[in-house]
Amino acid sequence: MLSPHFKIPLLIVLIALMSCDPVNYVTQKHYFKQIYALEEVHAPAYPASGEDQNPIKISFPKQEEFSLQLSANTCGGTYKAKQDGTISFSNTNCTEMCCDSDWDYYILTLIRKATRFEGGEETPLILYIDKDNYLTFAIEKQELTVTSRL
Numbered sequence: 001m002l003s004p005h006f007k008i009p010l011l012i013v014l015i016a017l018m019s020c021d022p023v024n025y026v027t028q029k030h031y032f033k034q035i036y037a038l039e040e041v042h043a044p045a046y047p048a049s050g051e052d053q054n055p056i057k058i059s060f061p062k063q064e065e066f067s068l069q070l071s072a073n074t075c076g077g078t079y080k081a082k083q084d085g086t087i088s089f090s091n092t093n094c095t096e097m098c099c100d101s102d103w104d105y106y107i108l109t110l111i112r113k114a115t116r117f118e119g120g121e122e123t124p125l126i127l128y129i130d131k132d133n134y135l136t137f138a139i140e141k142q143e144l145t146v147t148s149r150l
Contacts, residue, residue: 032060032081036125036137038107043133048106056107058137068094068111070104087117087127110135
């Protein structure tokens with residue numbers, strides 16, 4: 001039989017282990033704390049129609065939520081990411097009408113197809129559709145505003 005001095009620490013350790021959720025670990029602790037600007041599209045299996053390449057940014061303002069800044073509009077949805085690098089995007093409130101150009105809709109379609117990610121902590125975020133098709137998002141440089149008290 002376990003002594004009371006051993007039971008309490010064991011109970012604390014068990015509670016701590018049960019609260020370890022790999023999704024929370026990825027989204028709250030280490031990853032997706034930046035604003036990322038689309039830097040490269042490498043998707044030979046999904047050729048783009050047209051050359052209209054407006055700047056697109058993705059951010060993750062809340063746990064399991066993403067925001068996508070398109071040419072003129074913003075939309076978002078939910079995502080799930082795990083420590084093993086798997087990711088899925090769903091429940092997007094982005095519609096074809098939200099996308100002002102074919103380029104916007106093309107990038108939104110590729111993001112919805114993403115299944116794996118790399119980086120995202122202090123390095124560029126790469127969203128893989130498969131081994132040959134991916135999107136690279138660079139960390140957007142944030143300008144610091146300095147205010148002084150006089």
